Amino acid sequence: MQIRFLHDPSKDTGFVGSALTSNMIRFFKTKDGSWSHEVSISVKPLKVQNWILPEMPGLITDFLISLDDRFLYFVNWLHGDIRQYNIEDVNNPVLTGQVWVGGLIQKGSPVVAVGEDGQTWQTDVPEVQGKKLRGGPQMIQLSLDGKRLYVTNSLFSTWDKQFYPELVEKGAHMLQIDVDSEKGGLRVNPNFFVDFGAEPDGPSLAHEMRYPGGDCTSDIWI
Template structure:
């Protein structure tokens, strides 16, 4: 594909150019009432993140979707930096797949960025009829103008029905992306790296299992994944399946380095709490190794004697210098220098919640037999609830935003206070020179005080693009 040097489409020409883009002033976040018993639809919240604004750190708009029981989850854009050379494309529509209902919403953010509006609904019956796919998760824009969405199962919630949905630029269902007979065994996240003619996807589990809450027996029963699926791009042929083994259970978020010439990336394996690095070998195949390991904690007064950290989200700064990860159960956010991707170095850590914070009945056991709990500060007089879950980084890499809801059923199971009290959003200041993380005391968005009652906040996006939605070609 030819990349125009002079035409200006959406996004930025390079990841480094994106780092000098304008500071974020608005942030969109998916908010969930599904499973709450409130009888209210999920909604898209607009948060003011401009520190010079009188409504800084406040929800300034709420767009409820028309149906109940959707479980809004992740989001993506109709076009991004992969279309930068195409002046006919514009980053206008936020794509909201509904993980439980299977619906996909297209939200117009251009008419009024502070108050986005519903543009179109792609109905689950249409998707199922034309593709057999359900439980849509990750949406990425493609250089062609199409939108690709990973789907985690079929209409019955069976993982073997997973695959990749293609929507055209008008949000019409085109079909499946992968070739017949080349569907993955499990679905979740994906990232493509066109210069290496490769797309790699990860594997959470069967919707029939994870929608009911987490059951460790289901892992033994083979209802959760431990593989990466390597596809030819853009042809859609499954070229290789990487078995991550017992060190790579529940591989979730997956990211290549942003530099499109690089042939390496990472995947966060939630249950075993390892960051696995994947890379191309001299013979052109792909291999993997554990790059970061977060050890489980010995604990008392919990359901198991060992508590995994549960790495549920991570991202990479646009200059590929730092990797950030969230440990949802332990409660800390970490920063690693990955300038040598084979040898990440821990450069920052901050505690923002978790099951072992002071005041919790759960205590961690040190090697010498003593017990300890984490020191978690209050922010604006509020105790931090739940654990860090979704994270989003500013373009310049200096501000990290954090929400704390994973998936409503799992929230009820692991943090029963969270659905009752609601989510919150934090902002962490990042030292990009020496490394380091510090909570910004002036920023706190309390989704526990929403007009329709406490809601669960999940993924965040900036109108101008961010560190996890843009892919360069």
């Protein structure tokens, strides 16, 4: 999993994601000059039915920090949501945006989540340009102005085959999430859909994204 420091070089703090436990861990330098850490954000596993296990982790597979260090974004590949947290107070992250763009518990899936009251539920996942969203959000990249978050949905081909076989058959896609970079908030852009299932040599599995001149996850941004 990735390690991200705050972009401000005067700040001795950063985050690391723990995929299987679905925790975001903050590490920081203490007053005595030593390093310490704490669980900053924790995504609880969902109780589910019709799956291989009785509980399903979110499975955080990628995260990033906006260039102004105000927001942290991460994805839950199995649950299917993208989250935005305000981290201006790094000791108290606040959830400010969340969208569902796939996952194993979306409506139409045989897998259902079970709430604390025993009621089952599934998520509403929109179609984009008439296309059903496949797989779950996996890699993300943020524009330098912090207003456009791009997401692809392939993790590893072997994992894709196990958890999202339709993704391998029909190919991956890339979405654009519009970001409210002032107050916080996320919205799926209905006009942006890159279909890697339509490649000339057959369906492709899209993974990493980069800006040519550097980006929020790079040390060579401009």
